[in-house]
Amino acid sequence: MCAPTASAVSAQLPIARAHPLLFKTSVPGEDLQFGQFKRFSLRELQLATKGFSPENILEIGAFGNVYKGCLADGSLVAVKRPKEEHPWGGELQLFQTELLMSRLADHQNLLRVHGFCITPTERLLIYPYMATVASLLGATTRQYSQPLLGWPTRKQIAMGAARGLRYLHEQCDFKIVHSDVNSSNILLDENFEAVVGNLGLAKLMDHKDTLITTPICGTARYLATEFISKGELSEKTDVFCYGVMLLELVTGQSHLALELVACQEPVMLLDWVKGLLRKRSSDINPGDYVKDQVEQLIRVALMCTQVNAMERPRMSEVVDMLEQEALAKRYGRSGRRRK
Incomplete structure (x- = not known):
């Protein structure tokens, strides 16, 4: 940071x-x-x-x-x-x-x-x-100190975080880019409703502005390519970070933990999760998950973490997809692009 x-x-x-x-x-x-x-x-x-x-x-x-x-x-x-x-x-x-x-x-x-x-x-x-998503998923210790969250709860968390970011980006008087979205900055109340916290690095922008250039901030493993290489920050940077957080939420593992899979050989998180999607989620951690919801969250996460920032959805689109209003149409287009 x-x-x-x-x-x-x-x-x-x-x-x-x-x-x-x-x-x-x-x-x-x-x-x-x-x-x-x-x-x-x-x-x-x-x-x-x-x-x-x-x-x-x-x-x-x-x-x-x-x-x-x-x-x-x-x-x-x-x-x-x-x-x-x-x-x-x-x-x-x-x-x-x-x-x-x-x-x-x-x-x-x-x-x-x-x-x-x-x-x-x-x-x-x-x-x-409040508890953080990271603490419940064991993202810091790589150990499950508490039982795995059920899949309906995980989707509820994903939705709450998406709605919070949508408000910052699109519904506030000024566009606010969080700049440090990660599983430690998504907190949960007693009903497991997600709230986005830690706005100390947030940037105010006019709604007509598309991006700003700023020194690199945030949690390293969540940073988007354009931010690392050019210092370009926009709401699409937050979308990328949200996508990585969503992958952690789906798999129950941190980015660092995922690099240790496959016989201890380094494996990039996105490639590993893409493999899960190809296998139709057969290797996801066992639990009381709902298969369709697992696949849905992975698809949304992969859209959010596309290398080209312009191809990532807006957070309002993410909310729509999580509400199953636009998922099938958008995933069909994104799937062809990401072969």
Whole structure:
């Protein structure tokens, strides 16, 4: 991952200033868009996380850690804390961006910031506590720490994430490109409804713009070819990342784990899954899956991960396909192209 550049953040500020409820912080020189977000004291969060105990760490990221916390009222939260050695670096930009995006984008399939804490030395973001798709699929440890998700649930997760991205790309006042879609940034509520989270690297674009050029950010194994080679970022970059996440959701394995299949010889994820499709899903991990749903999700995933960004569907098309409104027609065309 990488922090947004100063120019990238400043380009987004005129849009932010168009929105009211400017919150004046107690830190000199900072005027941030906090609006309706609840402000927590540092002491509250220290108590909630047992002093930011290593035992409470949920995730270790490039810019800091996420801690599980229990507030005084008993509610569980996730607390994002930047690394101590860089309290005034790129984390400030990520902090500002995430609050801004949470104000601009309000949808049931997007993770909402619950609150914040800011002091001269700390900038913390507080979210509702939720499991990630990665944790349920064992994508980090390559082990299934919990039972495999049933296929109707997996399709529900795929649909929820798709709807969240469709809103960011096509239904918001401004086009928002997430830039870091992966199974660790798709979270699940108690009903396994998916929400898209971690908007700290998101980019604002006008709906008439097709792409921007930006330093390479995000999770390496999910990045699209055009982003790696040219730094070209668009909503189709998110579509590619969504496709890779969908493949993980279908197979129950991470990209790295899939490279170990076939007698420990390196196998690229897409080639392996294409082989599964040719075999009509006969080698997919056993479970209570529905064959037609497995094939449907693989087909959608392969469309999303096409090398040519222009040939990838828009997220609204993905939602339609998952709702079985346009799958057969589009897959017939895509299948001929991908022989």
